[in-house]
Amino acid sequence: MNSHPGRHTLFTREQIEPAVNRLAVEITQNYRDKNPVLVGILKGGFIFIADLVRYLDFPLEVEFIRLSSYGSGWQTSGRVKVVQGLSRSIKDRHVLVIEDIIDTGITVAFLMDYLKKKRPASLKLCTLLDKPSHRRKPLKIDYHGFTVPDKFLVGYGLDYDEQYRNLPDICYLEE
Ligand code: 5GP
Numbered sequence: 322m323n324s325h326p327g328r329h330t331l332f333t334r335e336q337i338e339p340a341v342n343r344l345a346v347e348i349t350q351n352y353r354d355k356n357p358v359l360v361g362i363l364k365g366g367f368i369f370i371a372d373l374v375r376y377l378d379f380p381l382e383v384e385f386i387r388l389s390s391y392g393s394g395w396q397t398s399g400r401v402k403v404v405q406g407l408s409r410s411i412k413d414r415h416v417l418v419i420e421d422i423i424d425t426g427i428t429v430a431f432l433m434d435y436l437k438k439k440r441p442a443s444l445k446l447c448t449l450l451d452k453p454s455h456r457r458k459p460l461k462i463d464y465h466g467f468t469v470p471d472k473f474l475v476g477y478g479l480d481y482d483e484q485y486r487n488l489p490d491i492c493y494l495e496e
Pocket residue numbers: 365390391397420421422423424425426427428429452472473474475479480481
């Protein structure tokens with residue numbers, strides 16, 4: 322990609338906030354007495370989980386996992402690796418994975434298998450953005466914010482070549 326792509330807003334911060342709040346209400350109904358472990362996926366999920374947990378007014382723990390998935394460009398490599406794992410055991414704990422965006426599903430399907438082997442009491446999935454058009458792994462998404470079109474999104478944690486994570490809005494790039 323040589324030319325600098327144009328940036329267009331898909332969801333403004335004013336649209337994102339009530340969506341995060343609604344997810345928090347649903348999560349609270351199911352987890353308020355469970356002291357769950359929320360597992361955020363780095364780096365893209367860092368802003369979503371930070372916003373989400375501030376709406377969750379009950380005991381919980383936060384963990385982060387870092388996976389390699391997309392390289393530095395636009396395409397998924399199809400291979401996933403755990404670059405940084407959990408710092409504590411999740412055995413017999415209620416685990417909720419917090420993902421930024423699910424595209425093919427390969428990344429999250431890998432992660433759910435990886436976490437299931439650690440024998441949590443329950444394991445569920447929350448994603449802010451669901452891009453179903455290229456789904457290659459069937460997935461049950463327990464909590465989701467927005468269904469999004471087949472565009473390359475940046476902002477609110479999501480990057481293009483490590484840039485744009487700091488945009489408060491969710492945007493798409495197009496030439
Ligand atoms: P999947 O394995 O589901 O195809 O891809 C999931 C991962 O790819 C996401 O966690 C995210 O890191 C990256 N990804 C998928 N779609 C997009 C997108 O539109 N924009 C950005 N920045 N990353 C994406």
